[in-house]
Amino acid sequence: MSLRLYDTSTRTVRAFEPLAEGRVGMYVCGATPQASPHIGHLRSGVIYDVLLRWLRQSGYAVTFVRNVTDIDDKILAVAAASDTPWFAVAEGNQRVFNRGYDTLGCLPPTIEPRATGHVPEMIRLIRRLIENGHAYAAGGDVYFDVLSWAEHYGALSNQRLENMRSAGDTPNEDAKRDARDFALWKGAKPGEPSWETPWGEGRPGWHLECSAMATRYLGAAFDIHGGGMDLIFPHHENEIAQSNAAGDPFARYWLHNGLLTVDGEKMSKSVGNVVLLPDLLGRARPVEVRYYLASAHYRSLLDFTHASLGEAVAAYQRIEGFVTRAAEVAGAGAPAAALPEAFVAAMDDDLAVPQALAVVHERVREGNSALAAGDVVAAAEHLAAVRAMTAVLGLDPLDPEWTGADDDLRPVVDALVGVALEQRQAARTRKDYAAADAIRDGLTAAGVLVEDTPHGPRWELKRA
Structure with missing residues (x-):
């Protein structure tokens, strides 16, 4: 089509x-x-x-x-x-x-x-x-x-x-x-x-x-x-x-x-319900705001609420979580050359982004199942497909636009967190669990979230 x-x-x-x-x-x-x-x-x-x-x-x-x-x-x-x-x-x-x-x-x-x-x-x-x-x-x-x-x-x-x-x-x-x-x-x-x-x-x-x-x-x-x-x-x-x-x-x-309302009301200065970008960025990252604004069909009325923004943030983070985990296991690779047929059909049908995102989330669920089963090959295939689809929508979690991969401080942070995780692992090896927990708690307080996986600890910066 x-x-x-x-x-x-x-x-x-x-x-x-x-x-x-x-x-x-x-x-x-x-x-x-x-x-x-x-x-x-x-x-x-x-x-x-x-x-x-x-x-x-x-x-x-x-x-x-x-x-x-x-x-x-x-x-x-x-x-x-x-x-x-x-x-x-x-x-x-x-x-x-x-x-x-x-x-x-x-x-x-x-x-x-x-x-x-x-x-x-x-x-x-x-x-x-x-x-x-x-x-x-x-x-x-x-x-x-x-x-x-x-x-x-x-x-x-x-x-x-x-x-x-x-x-x-x-x-x-x-x-x-x-x-x-x-x-x-x-x-x-x-x-x-x-x-x-x-x-x-x-x-x-x-x-x-x-x-x-x-x-x-x-x-x-x-x-x-x-x-x-x-x-x-x-x-x-x-x-x-x-x-x-x-x-x-x-x-x-x-x-x-379509137009946009705020909590069911028309946006206006007289009502005092005008929502500006800084208001949004106080509650979500730019990529999450983009996901929210793109996720409804373009011809539909979009009613902005803090709850609906929160739901979009959670949905995007599910995509991001899979992509991050799969990339660590299988390598980031490159987005797939061919997009899934169901995604293409949705986008060709009057730019039906909600249906296209449903395809994305289905592949995320399948990819997570592959990760849980230890099937690295299948996880890599789902990762490539998810990255290809999100790239078309301007939402690829591994795009430098969103990762800050060109940030000069990223290698420094990575090295420092790596040292802390090595110290934590050493404490666990000697069964000093109090010290290991203290290191993890200190990282959490600094905005670094640590997750223990079958492939070793992984970390990410705390999201807004």
């Missing part, structure tokens, strides 16, 4: 067929960095990272574009309230976003364009829309004429035009031909940044930015456009309208990840 993905535009799971054989162009709506990223942003980052990894695993060369909306009403509001330059607000928060993505093992995009760097492309797109009769200048702004695209507008979000309300994206509502028209360009206002255009100075509208950046790097037609379900309307609806009206076929598959 080849890859199939749920396409929001058709509301069906469709076989994925890229425009160019062996190549995929993917655009994902990135941050509007008016503040630090919360758990919802991080979930989206992990989800599209898993998709990126699976596309590459499937043999595609992927051009992955994730934009930065670095000019926006919200950014300007934060800048004004904090007496900080707007560009400093955007740049500072974007660095925090990228550190968050990096911490959770997300691969970098091929390119990460910023809206302010693509105003010429936006101006050209506006000009095409005006020439085609789908946009007009009024009151210092430029608007998309929704009624000129009435036959198609609302198809993505499955809405009827007569049921839609005002776009509400400008104080100049009286200048519009129709209240549902949305701003492509906003006229300059005192104290705001602006760019010169044929229609006067101003700044771009949110929806225009993504259409201009996506086609700049992926062409007039490309394969996948992704984002959160909250972007279906109006953002993605408006992207399709302005791009198609200008003559661009635009995205062929529309993917949307």
Whole structure:
């Protein structure tokens, strides 16, 4: 079975067929960095990272574009309230976003364009829309004429035009031909940044930015456009309208990840339940947070609770425990060249990560049974399979990303713990069990956990 993905535009799971054989162009709506990223942003980052990894695993060369909306009403509001330059607000928060993505093992995009760097492309797109009769200048702004695209507008979000309300994206509502028209360009206002255009100075509208950046790097037609379900309307609806009206076929598959709640409530500053990455890292390691955010199906609603995070931590540590023990007995080796068929089938079925993880855990159980039976050959086979599957998900416990294998202090710690374990073994040999227990207790207090196995003592650092 080849890859199939749920396409929001058709509301069906469709076989994925890229425009160019062996190549995929993917655009994902990135941050509007008016503040630090919360758990919802991080979930989206992990989800599209898993998709990126699976596309590459499937043999595609992927051009992955994730934009930065670095000019926006919200950014300007934060800048004004904090007496900080707007560009400093955007740049500072974007660095925090990228550190968050990096911490959770997300691969970098091929390119990460910023809206302010693509105003010429936006101006050209506006000009095409005006020439085609789908946009007009009024009151210092430029608007998309929704009624000129009435036959198609609302198809993505499955809405009827007569049921839609005002776009509400400008104080100049009286200048519009129709209240549902949305701003492509906003006229300059005192104290705001602006760019010169044929229609006067101003700044771009949110929806225009993504259409201009996506086609700049992926062409007039490309394969996948992704984002959160909250972007279906109006953002993605408006992207399709302005791009198609200008003559661009635009995205062929529309993917949307589910939203996230906290203890059953919508996350908001007013409620005080916004969960940031430091909040998560106080309870779990980065790889465990990644496991948690990836483990639910990407289209499902994820309700964050401390209990559910704890369950994910325990599940990942079961995988990690087997991999660590098996590697010590059979050698770390390399991940298997071939993935288990059931895992591949799950991932090809609209990126069904929960079912794929079920395959991982089944192999972990079988691997543990092999270890208990002393079957090193079988344990090594299960280890290779588990590492291969977790590597695809960005969760391989032996990946230097998570082990800190390149840490200069690791050999020093290993040597010091080794000396302590030798002293403990000497005490046990002379039947001085009190001294042996004291050494073990001292290591435990220092965060070093010792486990006695048939193959001798093994140690690991205490996990969060």
